[in-house]
Every structure is written in C-alpha cells, then in structure tokens.
Amino acid sequence: MKYTKVIYLGIIPSHKRELVGGYATANKRNIEEYKKQNIEVLAIHYPILYAKNPVQIVLYLLKWFLFFFRCVNHSLFNSSKATLVHITPLYKYFIYIEFFLVLVFKMSNKDILTDIRAGSFIDYYNKNTRVYRFFIRKLLSLSKHIAVEGLIYKNFIIEDLSQNKDILYYPNYVKDDQILPAKRTLIDTEPIQIIYFGRITETKGIYTILKTFELLQQRFNIKLIVIGGFNSLDLKQxxxxxxxxxxxxxxxxxxxxxxxxxxxxxxxxxxxLHPGEGQSNALTEAMAYGLVPVVSNNGFNKTIVDDCGIVLSKEASEEDYNKAITQVISNNQWLILSEKAKNRIIDNYSNGVVSNNFFNYINRNL
Known part of the structure; x- marks a missing residue:
C-alpha cells in the first residue's frame, strides 16, 4: 500500500508570501515532487512572525493556536492509513510544539516522516537542556521515517541518539533542467569571473570575498560579481x-x-562562517553550471564539494582563498575540476537521483 496523501507541516511559500532560504525552498520542492507522483498534498503552513510589536505577537500566537487546531482536526477526521505526515521541524523552542503535533498524528495511526534540515541541529542538541534533548529523542522515536539533509546527521542520530532506524540522506537537489548540458571551456582572452550569490552578510564572508578579489586582481585579468540582498543599510553602503x-x-x-x-x-x-549554515542551494546550483567551488568547511559544504573544488578551514583568510584560486588557475586544474563539479551534481544532487532515492525509501519502509 503506497501513500496516497501527505499532510505537510513546515515553512512553506505560497502565492501570498514568497519566502527565501533553505527551509522554504526545500519544502516547496518536496511538495512539487509529491504532486508529480499523483499524491494529494495538504500543506499546513507554520505561522511567521513578521514584526515584534505587541499586536503582531498576539496575532502570531493566535495563528499558532489555529495551526494546532487544524492539525488536530485533520488528525481526527482523516482516517486513511495511506496518509503520511511530513514535518520539517524548526527545533529550538518549537520542538515542544512539534513533538505534540507528531504525537497527535501518531495517536491517529499516521506514519510520520521527520525531515531534518537545520544546519545547527547537532549544536542545538548538545547545547540545550536535558528536557530539550528528551523531546528531540522522543520526536524521532515516534517517526517511522527519518530523512536528513546533512550526511553527518545520519551517524549522529544512530549512534548518539540511539535511533536504530533506516535513515535517508536527503539533500536539496538541483532541477535536472538547471544543469548546464554543454561542457565548459576556459578562454585565455576572457577575464576569469568569480561569483557569489545569496544573502550578503558579514557571516557569509562578504569582506573575505572582496579582499580575495583585490589580491587576485594584482595577478590576473579577473572580474567579481556579487548578487543578493543586504541585512543592513550600513553594510550595503x-x-x-x-x-x-x-x-x-x-x-x-x-x-x-x-x-x-x-x-x-x-x-x-x-x-x-554563518553559525546555522546547512546545505547551500547556491553552491549546488553553481556546481551544476561547472563552476569550481572554493568554500569554507562550514555546514555541509565539505560533503557537497568533496574533491571537486577547494574546501578551506573556517579560519582561512583572504590570502588563503587567493592562494587556492591561484593554484587552480596556474596548475591548469580548472577544466578538470569544472567537469568533476558538474558530474558530482548530476550523480548525487540532481532532481531525478534525489527524488528517486526518496520515493524508493518511503515505499520500502511502508
């Protein structure tokens, strides 16, 4: 018996609100994949706090009450055993609400898929109270399926949290039609172009990027493109x-x-150096176009890049990034690494591969 309906809980973009970030992107894509399999999806959106004034806080709490009521309602009046509840928890103080949500659905004999996507999941667990850790373990024990965005979480959940379950490595993917079909070339007469796109903040390394470019410019015909929104006007200026x-x-x-x-x-x-770094969609999207990644060993960067680029320590300076890029260019490694980067996405992080692994997983664990 395959699942015919999914109740999806999480931060989900809609026509009324376009949200950015890994959580929202992953949830939107997951829902699209369920629908491609002709599985009915009921998406119940997590409330979002847009401003911290008293009126907005009261409305936010009211929305959580209504959210919980909707979940209880669908739990009680949807008796189909072919229904899967897919939740992408936010952790922190949300874990207590999320545990009781999962418990309510479990009591009505629904299968639970807990989809762990937080870049700081292990840090949250280790730094929090015994009560917090208890609720994390209980939530996972109630889950029939567990999927993790980061490969390092798989061993952590099995060994440290004593969850002897079949756990799926379920990374974000690049859509198949977003992978460059043509092989890249490097033309000597054109400038070498470096790019960064995403949120522009100090913790995302904007000043290291700018200073690396200044060093590279002393030796190469080079261009830098930075794309994204700033988190403050002062930083932007x-x-x-x-x-x-x-x-x-x-x-x-x-x-x-x-x-x-x-x-x-x-x-x-x-x-x-962002503390909550998980899997960067920008990283996989860039590699899908044959760009050679030069990244910090933060979040899941090392797992994604593997031997297809350069992974530097969190302590690396602009001099280290300059040296790494210079070596790739000077040693004529760019074409080799470019093709390896694109093939790594095709083989491990493309739409077809990741989705096929996901549906094989939930179907074999029915």
Missing amino acids: DVERYANENLIILPPKSKSEINSLLEHSHFFIFPS
Whole structure:
C-alpha cells in the first residue's frame, strides 16, 4: 500500500508570501515532487512572525493556536492509513510544539516522516537542556521515517541518539533542467569571473570575498560579481564602496538571470562562517553550471564539494582563498575540476537521483 496523501507541516511559500532560504525552498520542492507522483498534498503552513510589536505577537500566537487546531482536526477526521505526515521541524523552542503535533498524528495511526534540515541541529542538541534533548529523542522515536539533509546527521542520530532506524540522506537537489548540458571551456582572452550569490552578510564572508578579489586582481585579468540582498543599510553602503567596472554588485536576481551569469563564470566563492549554515542551494546550483567551488568547511559544504573544488578551514583568510584560486588557475586544474563539479551534481544532487532515492525509501519502509 503506497501513500496516497501527505499532510505537510513546515515553512512553506505560497502565492501570498514568497519566502527565501533553505527551509522554504526545500519544502516547496518536496511538495512539487509529491504532486508529480499523483499524491494529494495538504500543506499546513507554520505561522511567521513578521514584526515584534505587541499586536503582531498576539496575532502570531493566535495563528499558532489555529495551526494546532487544524492539525488536530485533520488528525481526527482523516482516517486513511495511506496518509503520511511530513514535518520539517524548526527545533529550538518549537520542538515542544512539534513533538505534540507528531504525537497527535501518531495517536491517529499516521506514519510520520521527520525531515531534518537545520544546519545547527547537532549544536542545538548538545547545547540545550536535558528536557530539550528528551523531546528531540522522543520526536524521532515516534517517526517511522527519518530523512536528513546533512550526511553527518545520519551517524549522529544512530549512534548518539540511539535511533536504530533506516535513515535517508536527503539533500536539496538541483532541477535536472538547471544543469548546464554543454561542457565548459576556459578562454585565455576572457577575464576569469568569480561569483557569489545569496544573502550578503558579514557571516557569509562578504569582506573575505572582496579582499580575495583585490589580491587576485594584482595577478590576473579577473572580474567579481556579487548578487543578493543586504541585512543592513550600513553594510550595503560600505560594500558598495568597493564597486567598480570589474567588481559588480547586483540586487537579487531571478534564477534565469543568475544562470546567464553562471554560464560565463568560473569560480563560486563561499567563505561562510554563518553559525546555522546547512546545505547551500547556491553552491549546488553553481556546481551544476561547472563552476569550481572554493568554500569554507562550514555546514555541509565539505560533503557537497568533496574533491571537486577547494574546501578551506573556517579560519582561512583572504590570502588563503587567493592562494587556492591561484593554484587552480596556474596548475591548469580548472577544466578538470569544472567537469568533476558538474558530474558530482548530476550523480548525487540532481532532481531525478534525489527524488528517486526518496520515493524508493518511503515505499520500502511502508
């Protein structure tokens, strides 16, 4: 008996609100994949707190009450055993609400799939109270299926949390039609183009990116493109001082616009120190276009890149990034790494591969 319906709980974009970030992107894609399999999806959106004034906080709490009521209602009046409850927990203080949600659905004989996507899952667990850790373990024990975005979570859940279950490595994927079909080339007469796209913050390494470019510019015909939104006006004004004809700073762009820039770019630089880093969609999307990644060993970067680029320590400076990129260029490694990067996405992080693994997993564990 295969699942015919999914009740999906999480932060989910809709026509009323377009959300950015790994959680929202992954949830949207998961729902699309269920629908492709002709599985009915009921999406119950987590409430979002847009402003921290008293009125918004009261409305936010009211929305959580209504959210919980909807879940209880669907739990009680949906008796089909072919229904799967797919939840992408937020952890932190949400874990207590999420545990009781899972418990309610479990009591009505629904199968639970807990989809762990937080980049700081292990840190949250280790740094929190015994009560918090108890609820994490109980939530996982109630789950028939467990999927993890980071490969390091698989051993952690089995060994440290004593969950002797079949756990699926379920990374974010690149859509098959978003992988560049043509083989890349490196033309000597054209500038080497480095690109970063995503949120522009200090923890994402914007100053390391800018200073690396300044060092590389002393030796190579090189261009840097930075795309994204800033988290503060002061940072925006400061970063924009660096802009010139070879250092272009752009606001957020559509996927098709980014793809047109990726097609002519050579390196994706990502020196992130962000504490909650998980799997970067920008990283896999860049590799799918044959860009050689030069990244920090943060989040799941090392797992994604493997031997298809350069992974530097979190302590690496702009001099280290400059040296890494210089070596790739000077040793004529770019074409080899470019093809390896694209093939790694095709073999491990493409739509077809990841989705096929997912549905094989839930069907064999019915």
